[in-house]
Amino acid sequence: MADAIIRKQDLPPPGGYKPIPYKRIPAKQFFSGYAMFAGYIGITAAGLYLYNLNYKQIKKDEVEMRSAKMAIYPMLLAERDREYLKQLRKNRDAEAELMKDVPGWEVGTYYGERVYKNLPPDTLVEPIFHEYYAHADPKEWYRRAYLKLLS
Amino acid sequence: MQGISPFLRSPFTDITGCITSHQMLGRCQKQEMQMMDCMEAYGLERGMKKCGDFIEDFRECHNLRKQYSRFLAMRKERDRQIAAGILKDDKKYVSPRIDSY
Numbered sequence: 008m009a010d011a012i013i014r015k016q017d018l019p020p021p022g023g024y025k026p027i028p029y030k031r032i033p034a035k036q037f038f039s040g041y042a043m044f045a046g047y048i049g050i051t052a053a054g055l056y057l058y059n060l061n062y063k064q065i066k067k068d069e070v071e072m073r074s075a076k077m078a079i080y081p082m083l084l085a086e087r088d089r090e091y092l093k094q095l096r097k098n099r100d101a102e103a104e105l106m107k108d109v110p111g112w113e114v115g116t117y118y119g120e121r122v123y124k125n126l127p128p129d130t131l132v133e134p135i136f137h138e139y140y141a142h143a144d145p146k147e148w149y150r151r152a153y154l155k156l157l158s
Numbered sequence: 159m160q161g162i163s164p165f166l167r168s169p170f171t172d173i174t175g176c177i178t179s180h181q182m183l184g185r186c187q188k189q190e191m192q193m194m195d196c197m198e199a200y201g202l203e204r205g206m207k208k209c210g211d212f213i214e215d216f217r218e219c220h221n222l223r224k225q226y227s228r229f230l231a232m233r234k235e236r237d238r239q240i241a242a243g244i245l246k247d248d249k250k251y252v253s254p255r256i257d258s259y
Binding site for chain 2: 087090091093094097098101102105106109112116117118120122123124125126132134135136137138139140141142143144147150151154
């Protein structure tokens, strides 16, 4: 009874298994170690050379820009002062126009009271920020005030 | 008039009295010196009357109250005129250019 069952056993193929490929396959080498060192040094030297050229150019540009700024600075300052004085006149006129119906008000004073009593009457008393922007649109006020806070 | 003679005088008030002044900061230097010269000449009692203008100028320079009050009065008047419809459209405000101050 037991001999009637034929069992099939798992066995290697005829001729045996193929050999296992365990050997290392190295990547193809294009450069030797010395060549790579030489290349590194060469490329770095070339890069430094170009960097140096660029650095010099940037320094030159900076000098030129600084010179230009220094050259126009007095003019910008003068323009600002001129605009400031013109605006002082505009403010004076605006004040005269605005306060003409207010009793006891004189231009440049607080209800006839001079701001500085010992200064000669024609001395320029520089306004504080609020006074300078007293006649301005609140929008302009805030623009300038934030500029003042930021800068 | 605080600052001219302390309520209780001691070596400590003498040492620290000179720390706060306008002489090193610059802006009100002239007014303060005028006031102190005047007060020195007349003393505290008479100086308070005789140096009134100097004292007032120095106070104005120190706290800018008159200039600020001027601003408040002008702004109030302008707001009133705008609300009443006297100032319209372009005449409402006289705005300076932004970089002028």
